[in-house]
Amino acid sequence: MTIQTAAPTADAVRAALQEALRPESVTWDPAILQAYSRDYGPVDEPHTPLAVVFAGSAADVQATLRLANTLGFSVVARGAGTGVSGGAHATENTVVLSLERMNRILELRPEDEVAVVEPGVVNGDLNAAAAGHGLMYAPDPASFRQATIGGNIATNAGGLRCAKYGVTRDSVLGLDVVLADGTLIHVGRNTFKGVAGYDLTSLFVGSEGTLGIVVAATVRLRYLSVVQKSVAALFPDTALAAAGVLAIARARVQPAILELLDAGTLEVIDQAHGTNLAARGGTLLLVRTDGHGAAIEEALIREALGALGAEISAPGDPVADQLVELRRSSRGDGQDDEFRVGEDVAVPRSRLVGYITELGAIAARHDVKVRVVAHAGDGNLHPTFWVDPAEGPSGIGRLQVALDESVRAALDMGGTITGEHGVGQFKRRWLGWEQQAEVLELQRRLKDVFDPRGILNPGKAIQ
Amino acid sequence: MTIQTAAPTADAVRAALQEALRPESVTWDPAILQAYSRDYGPVDEPHTPLAVVFAGSAADVQATLRLANTLGFSVVARGAGTGVSGGAHATENTVVLSLERMNRILELRPEDEVAVVEPGVVNGDLNAAAAGHGLMYAPDPASFRQATIGGNIATNAGGLRCAKYGVTRDSVLGLDVVLADGTLIHVGRNTFKGVAGYDLTSLFVGSEGTLGIVVAATVRLRYLSVVQKSVAALFPDTALAAAGVLAIARARVQPAILELLDAGTLEVIDQAHGTNLAARGGTLLLVRTDGHGAAIEEALIREALGALGAEISAPGDPVADQLVELRRSSRGDGQDDEFRVGEDVAVPRSRLVGYITELGAIAARHDVKVRVVAHAGDGNLHPTFWVDPAEGPSGIGRLQVALDESVRAALDMGGTITGEHGVGQFKRRWLGWEQQAEVLELQRRLKDVFDPRGILNPGKAIQ
Known part of the structure; x- marks a missing residue:
């Protein structure tokens, strides 16, 4: 389903946002629009957002979504923009909603081993605060010094320590979420265990801002090892x-x-x-x-x-x-572009070596380069494919074929198209290779329940 | 939403089931109907099912659900019936669908640390098979010698080891599920990590057979400690x-x-x-x-x-x-009844002692007895309240008031109405105390997506 209203003018959207929020929370400075138009993922089609909103509170998020409904624009929520699947790319008729100013640790309860944080808290900052109590927040994507907890939740981020401690979903106990119509709800719990009703918390985790916008998270902390x-x-x-x-x-x-x-x-x-x-x-x-x-x-x-x-x-x-x-702590060597793409498949662990061998064969077959780093404990591989930019379109074509074959090979071995980066925009083309039509349809119907007008991050996460 | 068709006669249902399935898969022997009419939870209102189906395959489950749609009966899926919240109680116009004969371990891949099982595999049997490879299936409810993996998934069962190893949801990677209309889908993954699309797997886990019926599960195994x-x-x-x-x-x-x-x-x-x-x-x-x-x-x-x-x-x-x-390995001292009820709240761990003190005060105030066992590492408590059956209705009344107050006290401390047993039928009256109206409504709308005709275990899990 898509928005029914005709697209509003940028001027109308900007004026309405300024009226609804504090003026300093809204900008359309061209440099900022450009900087906030994308994350680290490959861009299919560049779009410039109508405006960027820097939310300071849940009320700001609610106000923005209410305006989205009345005026008819869509909203791309954004943490630090360190995602690599294009989940935070602007699309047409979009306001980018940055949560980075909502960066307070609201509670840190050492005896409960629980923290409550706003979505813009940087992963590394939460870990620094927890370390003062001998605790840690376990998920640690390589971008932990920049990435926010909200962005980690949107993508169900992994990291190095999840071999032992699990991914983001395993550390999130409860969420405050603003729904597409501006309603603020609380889902989940404040305790380690709890099974009251359907697991809406896990549904929001990894949904890339397509079902609701997280404005606070209750997370479990773990023991920071002294050895x-x-x-x-x-x-x-x-x-x-x-x-x-x-x-x-x-x-x-x-x-x-x-x-x-x-x-x-x-x-x-x-x-x-x-x-x-x-x-x-x-x-x-x-x-x-x-x-x-x-x-x-x-x-x-x-x-x-x-x-x-x-x-x-x-x-x-x-x-x-x-x-x-x-x-x-490495983010690798800069941002991918059309000549170089980092991938993120996972395979059953016994297939690691077979898969890496297959990657070499694919690269040789299509005359592209490949290197591999893997969270080997989880069977989660990050191959990077690249060609010489001097080759131009012919290189890009071979690179894309190699990417497709690498994803197909992972699926053939019982793997998945994304271990921890998320589908975003970039990996949507492969989702139907992994999931049957009925499952894709079920997800569209869930999306319709949460976001009947298609306001929240359209064209992401599902097919 | 409820079933539109007028309730069919028991004879019509039985004949149709026998025709669609093998005759030995369907019974209406009164003793079996009685035995399969309930689980270990308290019964509000006894109902006798129209028939009991012993599914031998996913196709049997599909056939039963298709008949439910055409004839207009509802289906209560059931593992070993060891649940204690009434999630498997028969309701009006119900066929009970037992999965206990689907008890094959389909795959056990030690190097991948993964098993694929049918839902009727007994938890202890999977653990025995895994132990042969130095592995374990971590969730271990006290009923592990009887309870099935399917039932564990339906209730997101916990157990003793989840202090360290997490609950059922943390061990389930993927599921084969028959939807209300009889469609068979596969959700989730075969790998430790994976973030392709919405987390339908976690949504099915703990949904007590109200969203779909699990016919196979891919589960993660852990290392069985030698020390x-x-x-x-x-x-x-x-x-x-x-x-x-x-x-x-x-x-x-x-x-x-x-x-x-x-x-x-x-x-x-x-x-x-x-x-x-x-x-x-x-x-x-x-x-x-x-x-x-x-x-x-x-x-x-x-x-x-x-x-x-x-x-x-x-x-x-x-x-x-x-x-x-x-x-x-204790299931306690027999089955609860109207004079004795075991509870299952969880509180933030720092509140354990305060909560236990409060339980004593509640018991004294209403002249009921209470004892407590707790998965203390998780803040998950199982108080048992009881009165002398000789007291009759007045004792039952005081017991119910004490139960209500004990649940309210847990919520006041930031806790939940159910740590691991599930809402089932028995705890529905408290769900609205924990969850706001908008969250209850959202769950009803999700239920409608999966089960528009209200065929699957009506009156359970949500409000």
Whole structure:
């Protein structure tokens, strides 16, 4: 369903927003419109928003949505814009609603291990506040220093620590949400457990602002480990590194972090940080254990990886920790464009090595380059495909074919088109490859219940 | 919305079911109708189903739902019937659809740490199969030896181990579901992570058969710890025991199991097992650590609880393990009735002691008895209220008032009306105390999308 009203003029929208909100909450400065017109994801078709609203409260969000209904514009909610699937891209006739000024930690209750935050709180800031109480907010996307909790919730963000601690959905207990008609509701709970009614909280998490706009979140905190042990293990090839992932599992160790970085990824780190990892060749596994058993688990991991012939960092050598932090806080080497696309599939863990082999075959077949980094503990891979920009359209064409084949290969192995980045705008073309027509239709009908006029982030998340 | 068709005769329904299914899959034997007319929850109004169908396949479930549409009866799906909120109670004009014969483990993939099961697989049977590979299916309701995975999914069952490993929803990756119109869909994924589209899987989990009927589930398995350490700590009173719960948290230990049993609960165990726990007085904490750090964590727990003056089982004393197993596998002392009701609220963990104190005050005020067992690590309490059956209606009246007040008190402390048992039929009267009108309405509208004719388990789960 789409908006019934004819599209309003930009002037009318701007004037109405200024009247409904404080003037300093609304802007149409061209540079800001441009900056807020997209996130880090590939752009199919650029659009400039009619205005950007910087909400300061739930009431601002409600007022904006009420105007959207009366005037007939759509609303793209936005955190820090660090998403990589285009979930926050402006579309036609759009007001971008930034939540970044709603950045207060409303409650932090150490004994309950719970925090209540506004959506614009930066992930890293919540973690810094929690650390003062020996706690952490577990989901840690690589963009944690910029990304907001609201954006993390919109995309159900993952990260490195979710091998052990789960993704965003596993840490969100309750939400305050403004619905498309401006109604403010509270869903979920304030306790670790609770099964009252349907799980609307999980439905909103990962819905990319298409069902409602989160204005507060109650999140569970976890224990910040006082002990962490890191192991860096270099393998001669990716197949052996993937065998290492399974060997750690067979040792029945659940690492907090378990990352696989191939030779191409090591080159990127070398270029960014002046290291010389690639020169030593091969594929790197980075493993971090935490909790009171961290040292015991470290020893088990060393034994398991040593038996496979890996070159392992010495116990206590700070290089392993440094490498984990390099990987952990890296946003990679800048923004993707039409000549370079980072992907985000997941496969059953036993298929890791088969999938990486297949990626190499796909790249060779279409004469594109590929490198891979993986949250290997979860079977979640981020291959990056690229071609030389000098090639122009022919390179872009081959890149797109390789992307399609890489996604198809993941599905053929029982995988998914997106492990943690979200469908957004960019991955919609593949959603029907994964989900049957009846499931796509069911999602459209749910969307209609929440947003009958199609105001909320149209053209995203579902097909 | 309700069924439009006039109610069919029992004979017509039975004949049509027999024609559509194999004859041995349908029964209206009075003893079976009676046995399948209810679960372990309190019964408001007894109803006898028109028939019981024992589905052997997804096709049987589809055929039953198609007939429900054409003939106009409603369908109550049922696992082992061990639920305690009346979610599987028969209502008027109902066919009970038992999934217990669909009890095959379809896949168990140790390297992926994933199993695919039919809904009638008994929780304990899946765990036994997984244990052969050093794995476990984490959710472990006290009824795990009888309860099915399908029933666990319908209620989003918890259990003892969810303090560390999460509830059913945290272990379910994907589902095959038959919708109200008989369509078979697959939702979710086959991988640990995945964010393609809306989280329909979480929506079905805990929906008590009101949105669709689960005919297969893909579940995540976890590592079965080879080391387990148990500690039994007796405190002079409940306030100190609750302080012990917080002391373990402050030691930053996440036990696999953390149970609190008050004096009244110890008496029940004594009666059932010939122990003499109650004679020693006070409140018992049962703690189990697992994983490679189990011994280190055990030592930290001993230190924390010892500092509070608890009487702690000696290291290695088998009594602690025995007590955990007694608690773990106990279904309590039989079925509740109108004179005795077990409850299931959850509160923020810091409110445990305040809530237990309040329970005592409520019981005293209304001259009813109360005892408490709690999954203390989660703040999830199971108080049992009872009166002497000899009192008749006046006792029942006081019991109901005490129940209402106990639920209100939990909500006043930021808690929920149900931590893990589900709303079913019994707790619907309290749902509106917890959830605002707009949220109740939103759930009705979702129900309408999935089940426009009101065929699936009417009168359950939502208000």
